[in-house]
Amino acid sequence: MSTDNFEITPIGFISTPFKQKFGIPRQSGIAGSAIGKIQIAKPFNDINAFRGLEKFSHIWLTFCFHLHRDKAWSPLIRPPRLGGNEKIGVFASRSTFRPNNLGQSVVSLKKIERVKNDIWLTVGGIDLLDQTPIVDIKPYIPYADSIPYAEAGYASKPPKVCDKTEFSELAQKQLISISKKYPDIATLIHQLLSQDPRPAYKDKEDDREYTMSLYDFDVRWQWNLKFNFVVSITDAVKR
Amino acid sequence: MSTDNFEITPIGFISTPFKQKFGIPRQSGIAGSAIGKIQIAKPFNDINAFRGLEKFSHIWLTFCFHLHRDKAWSPLIRPPRLGGNEKIGVFASRSTFRPNNLGQSVVSLKKIERVKNDIWLTVGGIDLLDQTPIVDIKPYIPYADSIPYAEAGYASKPPKVCDKTEFSELAQKQLISISKKYPDIATLIHQLLSQDPRPAYKDKEDDREYTMSLYDFDVRWQWNLKFNFVVSITDAVKR
Structure with a gap:
């Protein structure tokens, strides 16, 4: 040393x-x-x-x-x-x-x-x-x-932005109760998904479901070529 | 700890x-x-x-x-x-x-x-x-x-710039030999003085001579209200 x-x-x-x-x-x-x-x-x-x-x-x-x-x-x-x-x-x-x-x-x-x-x-x-x-x-x-x-x-430009996020009916319901504690959570999810957090080596046509943890929740979403689709926002599985 | x-x-x-x-x-x-x-x-x-x-x-x-x-x-x-x-x-x-x-x-x-x-x-x-x-x-x-x-x-603006530096005849002579080893030294001295390195609590009308060390040299200069005047650039006194 x-x-x-x-x-x-x-x-x-x-x-x-x-x-x-x-x-x-x-x-x-x-x-x-x-x-x-x-x-x-x-x-x-x-x-x-x-x-x-x-x-x-x-x-x-x-x-x-x-x-x-x-x-x-x-x-x-x-x-x-x-x-x-x-x-x-x-x-x-x-x-x-x-x-x-x-x-x-x-x-x-x-x-x-x-x-x-x-x-x-x-x-x-x-x-x-x-x-x-x-x-x-x-x-x-x-x-x-x-x-x-x-x-x-x-790194001359920010990561490619996909500026559209849709929430499933289920996710929309879940957002209503979660928003009481975290008012900006829908915006935050949109901002995080818009930078495309998927692994770099994914396929272009990728219908896999990804899970990202946020606060105490698991956010599940898919990329469907034109926008990010949030499937559900559920209590996090213990890791 | x-x-x-x-x-x-x-x-x-x-x-x-x-x-x-x-x-x-x-x-x-x-x-x-x-x-x-x-x-x-x-x-x-x-x-x-x-x-x-x-x-x-x-x-x-x-x-x-x-x-x-x-x-x-x-x-x-x-x-x-x-x-x-x-x-x-x-x-x-x-x-x-x-x-x-x-x-x-x-x-x-x-x-x-x-x-x-x-x-x-x-x-x-x-x-x-x-x-x-x-x-x-x-x-x-x-x-x-x-x-x-x-x-x-x-700290919303850069330090006030005094964009004029003059060198005494002595300093100009000294610069000629020093420039062989440090070609940019005159520009560097100008840039350093233009940010006004004098202590914050100096008087406005300040004719004191200051000494700044640079490489192996002592740079002596005065602030004379309109420009910085470099008196001499001599081999550094051992500190």
Whole structure:
């Protein structure tokens, strides 16, 4: 171990609708209705440390890909955007299988709350697994961070959007009761499906039924060439 | 110590012109002529890990504020942009005095070279101290990272620019020989001075002579209300 190594302590943990990797947006900002709540951990739960942050519409989260923490990194990975066939370097990607397991996402800042000794930040447009450890929060500074004209190789455009989602009669009924607790769930499902979360190596004509977990629910859907068809939204099977 | 803690290993170190904090641009991208070279450390010096990165014009560096590694963080800091008087929260800033000591900068990617077993990345527009440990490299993805319309509180505009630099006769002579080794040094000095690196609490009418170190040189200059006047560029006094 090098003496240049150093230790990281999470400053908090984020609660998100995403209980498993499948279905998570491939970058932040894609699903605006994907809301997360960060609970700040001791000793970082000092409201002074957040003074002025409310003036920023967007913030950077630095986080740890915690499910990969004990797994080896690999020099080459297969990004889903390249059809799952072509290999590129791990540092040319934002793959989770990377040295140091650090990720970064820009998210919208909705709310900062103090509840007794706890501090909660509500953020939108997230792409993080539930209970991801947050290791830093920084303001987004457009004059430094925003480079609209940057060239971005294979990731120059957002994932292809299918902008139509239909819900079965069953799914519509289920939505009525679920919406009481999660008012934006229909919009969220639409946003997640529109980025086409199916595995990269699927067939074009693919009538398979996929299941994605969201909050405590299993969302089942099919792709039928013209739109995404949500079959059902049922209580999650215990995993 | 929490079991959620984890250890970070630098993937490389960057050589930069900035031998001390004073004068370093306050964000990346401000001084395009500020060039750095990252030497990738073992075992990350596998050229495969960088395959495809050359297609990106800009990359994110995640790094460690190594000079602050053993120093305490503070909930409140005084950002130079607010005149050094007003305090804001450390998470509402990009201050170096922060928990976990992690920084992030977007820089332009100039070159990736393999020399025997070494890998070198040349990057521009840097704001990093010489020998900063780099802990991650990721491609810049405009559709996810670029939010030109984001609101940014006190940091909504770049630092005020003074777009005129004059060199004394002595400094001009010195530039001739220095330029043989560092062809862009005059441009770099101009870019660094134009962001006004003087301490935030200086007087408006300030005829003090300041010294900034750059490569192996001490650059002495004065602010004379209308432009920056470079007095001399001499071999650095040993510090």
